[in-house]
Amino acid sequence: MAPGTENLSAVLYGISDLRLEQREVKKPGDHDVLLRMGQVGICGSDVSYLTKGRIGDFIVKDPMVLGHEAAGTVVECGSKVTNLKCGECSQVLLLMSGAGSVSALDCFKDKVIECN
Secondary structure (H helix, E strand, O other): OOOOOEEEEEEEEEOOEEEEEEEEOOOOOOOOEEEEEEEEEOOHHHHHHHHHOEEOOEEOOOOEEOOOEEEEEEEEEOOOOOOOOOOOEEEEEOOOOOOOOOOHHHHHOOOOOOOO
């Protein structure tokens, strides 16, 4: 997998409207890493989005890629990434917040993991 190639993604468009689509793999930004996915999980929040179109105050209004619990191998790092390197295994847990998203750098801090 490299930037410019495509990745099969589960995209939710609305209640019970889940589509498998090829999505472009983008080049990571300065603080981002690109992972080759090994496993991706679907959890209770994904099921709630699929069956109810929402969780709490967050309502699915635009297409949303599901599967935010993942593990894979780092294949490319942004220029300011210092704590990961290519070839390392990494796990990802993305949480969406009603207050908006936070920097991907928060993924690596000693606190609740939230990424955009």
